[in-house]
Amino acid sequence: MINLDRLNSQQKEAVITTEGPVLVVAGAGSGKTLVLTYRIAYLISLGIPPSSILALTFTNKAASEMKERIRNLVGKKADYIYMGTFHSIFARILRQEAHLIGYSRDYSIYDTDDQENVIKGILKDFNISENHLSPRFIQNVISKAKNKLLFKDNGFEKFFGSYNKKLLEIFEEYNRRLKNSNAMDFDDLLIKPIELFSNNPDLLEEYRDRFHYILVDEYQDTNTAQYHLLKMLVNKNKNICCVGDDAQSIYKWRGAEVRNILDFHKDFPDTKIIRLEQNYRSTKSILAVADSVIKNNVYQIEKTLWTSNEEGDRVKVTVCFDEKDEANFVAKKIFELTNTKKINPRDIAILYRTNAQSRNFEETLIKSSIPYVIVGGVEFYKRKEVKDVLAYLKLLVNPKDDESFLRVVNFPSRGIGDVSIETLRSFALQKEKPLFLSIPDLLNSDKVSERIKRNFGAFHSLITKYQSLIDSNDFYVIINSLIDEIGILQTFKEEGTEEAMQRYENVVQLLNSIQEFQIANPDKTLIDYLSEISLIADIDNWEDRKNAIVLMTLHSAKGLEFDVVFIVGCEEGLLPLKRDGDVEDIEEERRLFYVGCTRAKKHLFISYARNRNRFGNSYPQIQSRFIEEIDKTLVDFEATPLAEIYLKKNSNYRSITTDEYSQVDPFENYEYSQVTRQIKPGSIVEHDVFGKGRVIYLDGYGDHQKVIVEFKNGVRKHLMVKYAKLKVIK
DNA sequence: CGCTGAAACCTTTTT
């Protein structure tokens, strides 16, 4: 039996009430995830086979962390738990049972880009202008329809039909094309299992029999499809335990239904509802601030949340002049915290509403030589060259995959352009076959030019050659020789530009990741590899082993905790975010702000800028209503020196003179080349974040020149002269 | 068919 002494009495109750439906609704930091972890460990210690436990988490990262903790409690048995995201667990089940719904086990997974490409193809064939119905919009409609389980004779038209009659036709053609390509999109991974189980009751019984205990984390952000899956899978014992916090539901835009948590007790009669009320994460100050904001939401379950943690530092709200000033303020604070308070960079997070905000901070952090990592943004696996290589691999395992075929058939360039593709497409349409499989028909026809035949013929034999080899367990070697044969690395190298070299690096990195996967999972196949990387979330790639501060969206921060949190860009229009023509969902935005605040353990900084650059123009900004809502007695307001000038003048942006600007920020327009000439060991220099210091070491020249500077408090910094904007004083 | 420069678009949030 495992030791539950660490837990409080409600937490214990949630752990040991193993039979029947249990719902844990509780505020942030009350130990919901910890309860799930202990509950699973407890079940295993009771002798329940780990393979009969199904645990669903929100991200892969959350799953692997939980598994690790359980392993620490009960040992290796933890490896046999069915644990992962809804998508990854059901993708795995679908591979097993694909034949029952007309797919094969090597089906491709289409991401949002692939979906949009399919849609673009349909619009073209249907003669619908993209201006009229944008592919992005249609992709949204299709995703909504699927995750809300709306089909042709089941509400689709009621929901979308009035908008545009064509939508249903496009929807059905889209599904036809994916099926034809042996491909599933993200939503299919949830609704195909429903179809599978509905049509095969015996199979459903098998799975019900297998999963005796079902557990779900972050239940407030499950969608209708996930909800139906759960209802199907729960067996007569009804051993389902869901944990969540309605105040942290932030994925409505993607189909999440808070009703799932609100009506849980109706869906599962005799539910035991357990509330956790003690927060173990944050200081009293932070919790009070979060609470004063979230209580402005009308629709929520009443919850109490208290902490016995210390009062802690008061939360700071800082007004900055513009986004550069904000970045400087944050960098300065981080410098202070890591040096004087000895806080580790890895315990600090900068959270923002949109990925686009990261760049500004990135620039300043480089200049300040503060180590950082960015979670999300332009994902590695979404880069063009990476997707192109992956498309080769997808086509090898799934030759029906039209989308991958179209990506690679002319990459690298083989003289196969639009005209050739259209010719092939006409053959494909005739026999309703996928494109790649129609190549033999084209080759046998006497109506096609020799040149086109030659080009397709060469491509066809290339792919078939590797297809026969790829099933082997040593797929890395095969892929390597394929890459070699098509010569893309060489092409990038010959191009020689900085951009091409970056591409080169990315492809090499992809190959490395394939090799690592193969070594780490000797009995897994290329199909498994492709499946796993399709379902990777941004946050899954975050290596918290690195001692670097982390930048991410508020969404990605869900479920995490940090000693220090900066919530930046708290301005009307940005947080809460408002897009032209869209009705904003203020309550959801407020929950997002709440999630952000409650990530902080010890220090919380909230900031906003009076002016913000968008598309090259500066716009005046208004402080976020969420700041207004904070109980004023709980926070300290302050202004950066630049904002101070602005406030004093009580006027608008334009009236700040260049003089005043440079008075406070003398480096703004400073030519660093001048600095490069003058700087030498012993020089006294000034840095806009660290202040004055003495150069103790100088190395290299030009863009690569590096210095070590000792600043006031004896802290030594390694800086790149090019970026550090040092002003030489003496 | 492929490259280049101009124009258009852009910013939600992600499995």
Add this chain to the structure above:
DNA sequence: GGTTTCAGCG
């Protein structure tokens, strides 16, 4: 301001 798309030319 930066990135992606697209038309027009070689």
